[in-house]
Amino acid sequence: MNAPRLVVDDISVLRVNTPRPVLNQISLAFASHELVSICGHNGAGKTTLARTLLGLCPVAKGEITLNGHPLHNAPRGQIQMVFQPPSAQLIGQTIFEELAVTALQRNPSLTRTQLEPFVQDCALRVGLRAPIHADVHALSGGELQRLCLAQALASQASVLVLDEALSSLDPATRTSLRRELRDLTVSHGMTILMITHDMEDVLVADRVVVLDLGEVRLDASPRDFFYDEAGQASPCSVLGFHPPYLVEAAITANQKWGAALKPLTEEQYVEELSHVPVP
Numbered sequence: 001m002n003a004p005r006l007v008v009d010d011i012s013v014l015r016v017n018t019p020r021p022v023l024n025q026i027s028l029a030f031a032s033h034e035l036v037s038i039c040g041h042n043g044a045g046k047t048t049l050a051r052t053l054l055g056l057c058p059v060a061k062g063e064i065t066l067n068g069h070p071l072h073n074a075p076r077g078q079i080q081m082v083f084q085p086p087s088a089q090l091i092g093q094t095i096f097e098e099l100a101v102t103a104l105q106r107n108p109s110l111t112r113t114q115l116e117p118f119v120q121d122c123a124l125r126v127g128l129r130a131p132i133h134a135d136v137h138a139l140s141g142g143e144l145q146r147l148c149l150a151q152a153l154a155s156q157a158s159v160l161v162l163d164e165a166l167s168s169l170d171p172a173t174r175t176s177l178r179r180e181l182r183d184l185t186v187s188h189g190m191t192i193l194m195i196t197h198d199m200e201d202v203l204v205a206d207r208v209v210v211l212d213l214g215e216v217r218l219d220a221s222p223r224d225f226f227y228d229e230a231g232q233a234s235p236c237s238v239l240g241f242h243p244p245y246l247v248e249a250a251i252t253a254n255q256k257w258g259a260a261l262k263p264l265t266e267e268q269y270v271e272e273l274s275h276v277p278v279p
């Protein structure tokens with residue numbers, strides 16, 4: 001891992017009317033270029049963690065640092081969140097207005113002539129192809145999610161937190177947005193934390209963190225989350241998650257042919273399968 005950008009050091013968070021901490025002694029570190037899936041069953045504390053990273057929930061104990069500085073001293077806007085539904089965070093009337101407001105908050109000296117190409121570039125980088133003067137209320141769910149990603153680009157945030165942001169989209173749009181997220185980590189060095197119940201999201205991540213009753217239950221690579229050492233079972237099932245079809249298919253092949261395939265993509269599956277001796 002690169003040097004950690006965002007460090008959560010032994011934090012606990014209390015909420016009113018909850019008998020025990022909602023987050024209990026959580027320690028995590030996230031680097032630049034990292035795409036991390038945060039999983040956990042309902043009530044595990046995922047959204048509370050996201051809100052705490054945004055400074056919206058007070059920390060009872062421990063500290064969060066961004067680039068080595070306490071979070072409350074970090075420059076504003078460094079951590080952006082994509083809310084669900086995304087329309088909850090929109091203030092502009094058009095794509096241009098929405099992105100221009102964000103860009104100007106970050107860099108007030110941008111002129112109108114500079115703004116237009118800047119906004120266009122942010123939109124295109126995340127595959128938002130609607131005209132930039134289109135009304136935001138006329139955008140589809142997938143386009144709105146892309147607009148939120150474009151907003152994160154315009155804000156020049158270094159950390160992006162998505163709270164089940166892809167859950168309401170159709171499978172093709174989800175696949176395409178996962179690719180855009182990966183591209184943002186590569187091209188902009190962004191740290192992306194993706195809160196999700198969808199195991200397909202975990203397949204594309206660098207790491208998966210599982211929260212359970214406010215504590216970190218697991219912090220592992222997707223391969224170790226989905227496959228045991230021999231590739232004969234999926235450890236994620238023990239934690240109550242259902243592995244994606246690709247993983248089930250690989251484990252079935254392993255059990256049938258005594259192989260140890262551990263693919264995370266269809267391409268890897270075909271490639272690994274091609275090396276299994278035909279019985």
Ligand SMILES: Nc1ncnc2c1ncn2[C@@H]1O[C@H](COP(=O)(O)OP(=O)(O)OP(=O)(O)O)[C@@H](O)[C@H]1O
Pocket residue numbers: 015016017018022040041042043044045046047048049
């Ligand atoms: N504002 C609040 N006041 C009191 N308790 C809260 C508040 N927000 C969350 N909680 C409690 O904190 C715990 C964790 O909630 P949180 O929303 O972080 O879980 P989650 O993992 O995001 O769940 P889900 O998958 O259902 O969204 C729950 O027991 C919840 O009832």
